[in-house]
Amino acid sequence: MNPSTHPSEKSRTPGAATLSVACSNCNLRELCMPAGLSPADLERIDELVATRRRLKRGEALFRSGEAFTSLYAIRTGFFKTCVTAEDGRDQVTGFQMAGEIIGLDGIVGDRHTCDAVALEDAEVCVMPFDKVGELSREVNALQHHVHRIMSREIVREHGVMLLLGSMRAEERLAAFLLNLVQRLHARGFSRSELVLRMTREEIGSYLGLKLETVSRTFSRFAEEGTIEVHHRHLRILDAEALHRLVNHPGCN
Amino acid sequence: MNPSTHPSEKSRTPGAATLSVACSNCNLRELCMPAGLSPADLERIDELVATRRRLKRGEALFRSGEAFTSLYAIRTGFFKTCVTAEDGRDQVTGFQMAGEIIGLDGIVGDRHTCDAVALEDAEVCVMPFDKVGELSREVNALQHHVHRIMSREIVREHGVMLLLGSMRAEERLAAFLLNLVQRLHARGFSRSELVLRMTREEIGSYLGLKLETVSRTFSRFAEEGTIEVHHRHLRILDAEALHRLVNHPGCN
DNA sequence: CGTTACATTGAGTCGCGTCAAAAAAGGTGG
DNA sequence: CCACCTTTTTTGACGCGACTCAATGTAACG
Secondary structure, rough: OOOOOHHOOOOOOOOOOOOOOHHHOOOOHHHOOOOOOOOOHHHHHHHOEEEEEEEOEEEEEEEOOOOOEEEEEEEOOOOEHHHHHHHHEEEEEOOOOOOEEEOHHHHOEEEEOOOEEOOOOOOEEEEEEEHHHHHHOHHHHHHHHHHHHHHHHHHHHHHHHHHHHOOOOHHHHHHHHHHHHHHHHHHHOOOOEOOOOOOOOHHHHHHHHHHHHHHHHHHHHHHOOOOOEOOEEEEOOOHHHHHHHHHHHOOO | OOOOOHHHHHOOOOOOOOOOOOOOHHHOOHHOOOOOHHHHHHHHHOOOEEEEEEOOOEEEEOOOOEEEEEEEEEEEEEEEEEEEEEOOOOOEEEEEEOOEEEEEEOOOOOOOEEEEEEEEOOEEEEEEHHHHHHHHOOOOOHHHHHHHHHHHHHHHHHHHHHHHHHHHHHHHHHHHHHHHHHHHHOOOOOOEEEOOOOHHHHHHHHOOOHHHHHHHHHHHHHOOEEEEEEEEEEEOOHHHHHHHHHHOOOOO
């Protein structure tokens, strides 16, 4: 299986009608929508997605400072989000893949506070936030779902803080890889093979490391027989070893 | 003014009736509730707070793994939240003060994923999450407010990720101090004087540093005339210098 | 007043950042 | 399809900032 192609994209013709697939029969529904909806509610949910939007690799879905209007569900493709400090340095805050929701940062201040950039050609469902609010007043399950999505993001970020605050380079990278394959596997991909859609520098930014350190650490893992790396293609040979690294009573 | 006493607590008798003060006439309302509510909505909002709960210093409001039922609005006191990894190391994910909301982490999985511990005697308003959901279906402003609070937390954590991922020790500590006084000042305290309610170790955990580094960096700031530290009492002498540090095109 | 928790400071070490160079990959235009 | 250029990746040598270990000093508390 080729990790570059999302399962949902397999049988779709690029450029085909963009609204032909409603949430109610989208195969990503279980990932981005609440479970166990009644048929009636399902129909209502279909109203959520106003339009779809396609992006090319490198294109921004939104940028820091832009007005916030909508949340976005990723249909295909891979994104990074990053914040930029006043002095120009920036920090990748996450990598997002199909079924995940981006744009939550914009709710507080009615403008986005980070950039979302496609790391490969992508398509997103545009969900106007007004409509999300409206519908979640009527569809209970949706309300709870929105809360859960935001809470999940908060918890995820707690994990990143733990990683950044108390792990050494090897542990960070091990945790990163395990998280990535785990999410890919949940989408039907291999649990040992993956294609890195981001550069070493982006990985480094996310993990609070320099690209050289990321590269060196990959090399060390490879020497030890834990992984196999060829550029952006990566195979996990010894997941156990990675797990041991992450759970090793470490440095803090 | 003594930063240890919250303004709202000034004229209250400890142990007095715990439900005497409703949201509608709580002087923290502007901090933790939506602005511009109609009198009718205000009355409904009063239903939100089921009970209050007092905690002694060191006591936990909730712990990781406990069932999630409620959000908590801090009335008085000061909290830390921290996550614990499987191997036992832990990470302070935030410090919370009057008017702030804790417990959002519990929504996703119906159990808390971090500990919330009072760093001084404290009182919180207990808001059953069911009721929050119910009411926000009816009171539009509340719905939006809940979204804003969660989004704000996400954005705050982005900032922490930036700090942990790309700042040096001095910058981290400077950013930390500026953030703390800014929030205290918004609550009517001095913008230059503060009492640290947490230990050096807790500051270090939050900032991804060892306590010794925190201590040394405080000392260096003091030598340079930027601050004055006496144990937990801290005075900012040169806020400009701290700002310069934070915005210095730095290390990443 | 003794005990315990917390803070400060010093000396030494090490992990990761910095700087630099070369190799490999990927995209572009002829 | 090949040559060329840019971007990305790898690897080495070296230095520094933060960690570790350790001892002493100071405040908080029963």
